[in-house]
Every structure is written in C-alpha cells, then in structure tokens.
Amino acid sequence: MKRKKVVAGNWKMNMNLEESKKLISELMQINVENVDVKIAPSFTNLFHSNIMLDSSSIEVISQDMHHEQKGAFTGEISAEMLLGIGIKTSIIGHSERRKYFGETDLILSKKVNSAIENKMKIVFCIGEELMDRNNNNHFDIIESQLRNGIFHIESSQFKNIIIAYEPVWAIGTGMTANSDQIQEMHQFIRDLVNSKFGNEISQNIKILYGGSVKPSNAKEIFSLKDIDGGLIGGASLNFSDFNSIVEAANE
Ligand code: PEP
Numbered sequence: 001m002k003r004k005k006v007v008a009g010n011w012k013m014n015m016n017l018e019e020s021k022k023l024i025s026e027l028m029q030i031n032v033e034n035v036d037v038k039i040a041p042s043f044t045n046l047f048h049s050n051i052m053l054d055s056s057s058i059e060v061i062s063q064d065m066h067h068e069q070k071g072a073f074t075g076e077i078s079a080e081m082l083l084g085i086g087i088k089t090s091i092i093g094h095s096e097r098r099k100y101f102g103e104t105d106l107i108l109s110k111k112v113n114s115a116i117e118n119k120m121k122i123v124f125c126i127g128e129e130l131m132d133r134n135n136n137n138h139f140d141i142i143e144s145q146l147r148n149g150i151f152h153i154e155s156s157q158f159k160n161i162i163i164a165y166e167p168v169w170a171i172g173t174g175m176t177a178n179s180d181q182i183q184e185m186h187q188f189i190r191d192l193v194n195s196k197f198g199n200e201i202s203q204n205i206k207i208l209y210g211g212s213v214k215p216s217n218a219k220e221i222f223s224l225k226d227i228d229g230g231l232i233g234g235a236s237l238n239f240s241d242f243n244s245i246v247e248a249a250n251e
C-alpha cells in the first residue's frame with residue numbers, strides 16, 4: 001500500500017507576525033508532488049498564514065482547539081472559529097498539551113468528537129514518557145492513549161485522522177528513537193487499528209513520527225515501512241531544515 005507522505009511543522013509558541021511572514025514567504029518555494037505539507041502556526045498567525053498560502057498546496061492547521069463550540073471559556077478557540085478563518089485541521093493531544101495543560105484522555109476525546117462533528121481533520125498525537133519505556137510499559141501506554149482518544153469514533157470517520165507517534169523523551173531533546181524502535185511502534189499502532197477497524201482502514205491510516213526529526217535523520221526515518229512522514233517541531237522553524245525534511249519525504 002502506497003500512502004502519500006505527510007510532513008507537518010509544529011511552530012509551537014514561536015514566531016511573531018513579522019517572523020512568520022518571512023518564513024511563509026520562504027515556504028512558498030516548496031514544490032513537491034509526493035508530500036502533503038502542513039504548518040501549524042500559533043493562533044495569532046493562523047489567519048494571515050492561511051491567506052498568504054492560499055494558492056499554495058501547503059495546508060495551514062491549528063496546534064489545538066477547544067471542544068466546546070462557544071461560551072464562557074476564556075482564552076480558548078473553537079472548531080467553529082477555526083473553520084471561520086479557513087482552518088480545516090487541528091493537532092489534538094500534543095504531549096505538551098497533555099503535560100503542561102493537564103489535558104487528559106477524556107478531554108482529548110471530547111476535542112476529537114468536536115472536530116469530527118465539525119467535519120475537521122485531526123492530527124492525533126500519542127507518545128510515551130521515558131519512564132514508561134524504561135519500565136517496558138510503552139506499548140500499554142500507546143494502546144490506552146489510542147483506545148481512550150480515538151477508538152470510539154465511527155470507522156467511517158477514521159479517514160479524517162492522522163496519528164502522530166511522538167515519544168515524549170525524543171521531543172525537543174535531540175534524542176531520536178532509533179529505526180527499530182520507530183518501526184516496531186508504528187507497526188504496533190497499525191496492528192491495533194487493524195484489530196479495531198479492519199485491514200483497509202489500517203492500511204490507509206497515516207502514522208507520522210515526531211521527535212527530533214532533522215535533515216540528517218529524516219531520510220532514514222521516512223524510509224521505514226510503516227512511517228508515513230513526520231511531525232516536526234524545532235526544525236520547522238528554519239526554512240532550509242524544513243525544506244530538506246520535506247525533500248527527504250518526497251523521494
Ligand atoms: C513536536 O513538538 O511535535 C516535535 C516533534 O518537536 P521536535 O521536532 O522539536 O522534537
């Protein structure tokens with residue numbers, strides 16, 4: 001099964017307006033056939049980023065969204081608001097949301113439901129802590145994050161989901177999981193999707209790897225059987241690095 005690769009840049013809380021305009025004008029040079037490229041700027045940069053990339057194939061996506069449609073939720077942004085400015089995909093469940101903002105599996109499943117109800121697509125992040133891996137609990141953690149976060153949705157909706165496996169110990173640390181660890185976990189995730197939703201859906205689901213992907217390791221990671229691209233943090237803030245990673249996925 002040939003799945004088109006995806007490379008998504010997560011800018012996190014970086015880039016002011018001017019900086020983001022500069023990076024986007026560089027990103028406009030990206031011209032690849034075999035990769036879906038996405039960027040997730042901060043909320044304040046979504047609107048103009050989307051306008052600037054209007055005629056480009058790069059999709060602008062959100063880093064997060066709230067599960068309620070509207071109301072007294074100070075500081076939050078809903079699916080309806082994102083759709084209103086043309087944003088049709090959101091990252092949900094990034095480990096930094098889980099860790100620093102107390103987002104539990106229950107909250108994340110509500111966000112997933114809201115995204116699905118609003119016909120938005122989702123990049124759903126999962127990943128174990130180093131302690132989980134050292135205690136040999138990593139498969140259990142990943143399975144429970146999947147079961148609690150997205151396995152309740154109808155199979156017909158699964159086409160709206162991209163899974164991003166991001167071992168927490170590899171995010172922003174420079175430490176990348178090795179090829180065996182990555183392939184083994186991606187295969188495990190695909191097998192779980194198969195046992196829950198069947199072969200066709202499991203063969204179509206895209207599973208990205210995230211965690212210190214850089215130009216020097218992207219090619220090897222993207223060549224692994226069950227890896228369908230990457231979610232890129234730090235290296236997405238620099239055009240030359242991000243472009244090299246996109247090119248590695250395009251091969
Ligand atoms: C991320 O934040 O999703 C990520 C993978 O970050 P980094 O590439 O910096 O490790």
